[in-house]
Amino acid sequence: MTTAEAAEQANRTERTIRMWCRDHDIGRRVAGGPWLVSRVALAMYLNGDTAALCAYLAGHRRSSGVWPYFAAEGLEELAFG
Template identity: 70%
Template sequence: MPRLGPLGPRVLQPFDRREGLTTAQAAAVAGRTERRVRQWCIEHDLGRRVAGGPWLVSRVALAAFLNGDQQALQAYLSGDRRSPKVMQYFEAEGLRDLAERWQRISI
């Protein structure tokens, strides 16, 4: 997947820990190994290392990826936190308040 914009994909940006899963948690959700989840993070930009620490996986990006919803995933990675397609994933993950907060500020 090509990098989006000059800063790359906007995964977990702005950052709020509530959106992130550890690779172990993401592996359990996906029914895959942690190694596979880390590979997805690299290949599909589903997560990132925050402050040089371990991988954190976006709940929103992972859900869109697992549903095969490339349109929502691409929108999320480009920084979209407003469209109904992306909002449905924030809502499904119990994170509507994050998306609403980010809609009120310029991101």
């Protein structure tokens, strides 16, 4: 999602979302382009679920703490391939 979409969902400014992307790895930039925010990582961050966020960032998408976030976003196929 864009930083504008994430800002609306989180009720924060785009600047805050960009800082979260940089500081908490909830988004990515490709070739210096705009930030793209992970819906799953944003939900984990907003819930204060650092264990799930760490597992997600380590690539453990099938972890019991991670896959429910994919399911909540309707992205089960990304967690289970």
